[in-house]
Amino acid sequence: MNYLWEVMLQVRKQGMPENSIRYQMPREFSAYMELSAPCLNQEIMEEEAVVEINPYYRFYNIFKDFFRPDLKEFPKLRENLFHLIFHMLAQNDALSGMSREEYHKKLLYQDLMDYAFGADAKEAVALFDRDEREFILSGLLKQYETGSSLDMFKDMMEALIPNNIVYHSCQNSYEILVYIGRKKDKSLVDKMNFLIKMFVELPYHVEIYYEYHFGIMGIEETMSMDEIILC
Template identity: 75%
Template structure:
């Protein structure tokens, strides 16, 4: 990490409370780097992290008179102001690189958290990791732009649910059969409920089979005794 915005994004990625972070003027720093961190390849942050920032790298006009050599009065006040100002700068820095899509995804996630899609959706979105949520939000935005499709549902399944096969019934064009080669648990059930509700449009109906595959005539692999489900 070299830039302030990189540190902020890493904090958010790890779920670290930003208010616990302390920004500090370093005693020694490189004129070619913004962050003065112990390890150049540092990738993780922790609660209560002290981040030393070179204020002259990008914010010289703000801090040019802040730490003059002959300025000895009120050192604690200046340190606290330094910390507060950089908290504001860090927030703006993290937002300045945000694309229109990322901004819309942030608003969409806020709607999910505030139960705009229902309480079950709010609870279910917490079952996914941060990267998985990013993928879901991108899919929801694409759905708003292009409309719902079974291909989008299949993409979500492929990315988020391991060991699955999605079938489109030949007998009923509105029936979707999903096989998941894992034992059902509350987390998996919650994830599947969310994906079906968000990405399968009416009048399609989804049947989900866990652990054991359903039998398909003429397909020997699916017709093993005690290893199939009748549907």
């Protein structure tokens, strides 16, 4: 990490509270780098970490009078102001590179956290990691623009639920059959309920089969005794 915005994005990626970071003026720093990290290739932030920032790299006009050699008064006050100002700068720095889509995804995620889609949806989103949540939010935005579709649901399944097969029933055009080659557990059930709620439109109905595949006439691989479900 070399820049302030990289610190903020890494903190968010790790799910750490942003106020757990302390920004500090370093005793020694390079004029050619913004961060004065002990390791140039540092990628992980630690809880209660102290981040040393060269304030003159990009923010000289703000901090040019903060740490003059002849300035001896109120050192603690200046340290705290330095920390608070950099918290604000870090927020702005992280937002400055956001596209319109990223901004809309941020608002949509906030809606999820504010129970706009219900308490179950808020709890289910927490089961996905950061990259998975980004994929879900992108899918929801695309759905708002183009309308829901089975292809979008299949994309979500392929990206978020390992070892699954999605079938569209030939007998009932509104029936979707999903096989998941994993044992049923609460986390998986909650994830599936969330994806169905958000990406499957009415009047479609989804039947889920965990661990054991259902038998399909004419396909021998699905007709193994004691290893199929009758539906």
